[in-house]
Amino acid sequence: MICFDKVSKRYATGQEALSGLTLNLDAGEMAFLTGHSGAGKSTVLKLVMLMERPSQGQLLINGKNLGRLHRSQIPYYRRNVGVVFQNHQLLFDRTVFDNVALPLLVSGYQPREVGRRVRAALDKVGLLDKEKQNPITLSGGEQQRVGIARAVVHKPRILLADEPTGNLDPELSSEIMNLFRDFGEVGVTVLIATHDIDLISRMGLRVLQLQQGRLASDERPVHVG
Incomplete structure (x- = not known):
C-alpha cells in the first residue's frame, strides 16, 4: 500500500530530511514511526500527503507512482488519505x-x-x-x-497521525490508539508518528525508527502460537 523506494528529500536550504529511505506498509497494516526530533518523521507524512515531493527515489501508493501524479489529480488523491494532528486544528466558531x-x-x-x-x-x-x-x-x-x-469521514484508505496523543494522558491515549486499531481492522493502513515510547511498548505493533533520515530499525511484533 505504502512503498518508499530509496526516497531522499533535500530542501532548498540544503537540509537533507530523508536519505535513501526504503520501507513498505501493507494494506490494513498499523505501524508507529518514531525517532528523535528532526529524524524525518514529519517529512515522511508530508510526502504521503503530497505536501512535498521526493528529491530522489520513488513513492508508490497502492502501486501508483506519486511522482507521476499531475497537480490537478492531487485533490482526488488526498480523498484517500486522512490526517490527524496533535492540536486537532478544529474551528471553534x-x-x-x-x-x-x-x-x-x-x-x-x-x-x-x-x-x-x-x-x-x-x-x-x-x-x-x-x-x-x-x-x-x-x-x-x-x-x-x-x-x-473529520480525518475518516471520506473513508480514506490511509490514515496518518502526527503525535496524536501528545497532549493526552495515558488513559485517553490508549482510547485513541484503540480507535486507530479499529480502523486498521477494517482495512485502513494506519501510520502514526510519535515520541511516546510507553505507548508504543503497550500496543505491541510494528515500529519503524528513523535516524537522520534513514530507517535505523524495523521491529515487528512477535506472534506466539
Whole structure:
C-alpha cells in the first residue's frame, strides 16, 4: 500500500530530511514511526500527503507512482488519505458536525450524503450525541476524537497521525490508539508518528525508527502460537 523506494528529500536550504529511505506498509497494516526530533518523521507524512515531493527515489501508493501524479489529480488523491494532528486544528466558531463535514463540503458532496457520512463518523468515535456542541466545550480527548472523525469521514484508505496523543494522558491515549486499531481492522493502513515510547511498548505493533533520515530499525511484533 505504502512503498518508499530509496526516497531522499533535500530542501532548498540544503537540509537533507530523508536519505535513501526504503520501507513498505501493507494494506490494513498499523505501524508507529518514531525517532528523535528532526529524524524525518514529519517529512515522511508530508510526502504521503503530497505536501512535498521526493528529491530522489520513488513513492508508490497502492502501486501508483506519486511522482507521476499531475497537480490537478492531487485533490482526488488526498480523498484517500486522512490526517490527524496533535492540536486537532478544529474551528471553534463551528459545531462539531460542521467541523467534521468541512472536507465533504469542500469536495462538493450533496447535503444528504454529508449528513449520513458525518453522523457515521461521529458514531464511530462515540460522539454522535455531541454533534450540535461547539468543540471548545469538549475535553481534550473528545476534541481529538472529533479530529479523527473529520480525518475518516471520506473513508480514506490511509490514515496518518502526527503525535496524536501528545497532549493526552495515558488513559485517553490508549482510547485513541484503540480507535486507530479499529480502523486498521477494517482495512485502513494506519501510520502514526510519535515520541511516546510507553505507548508504543503497550500496543505491541510494528515500529519503524528513523535516524537522520534513514530507517535505523524495523521491529515487528512477535506472534506466539
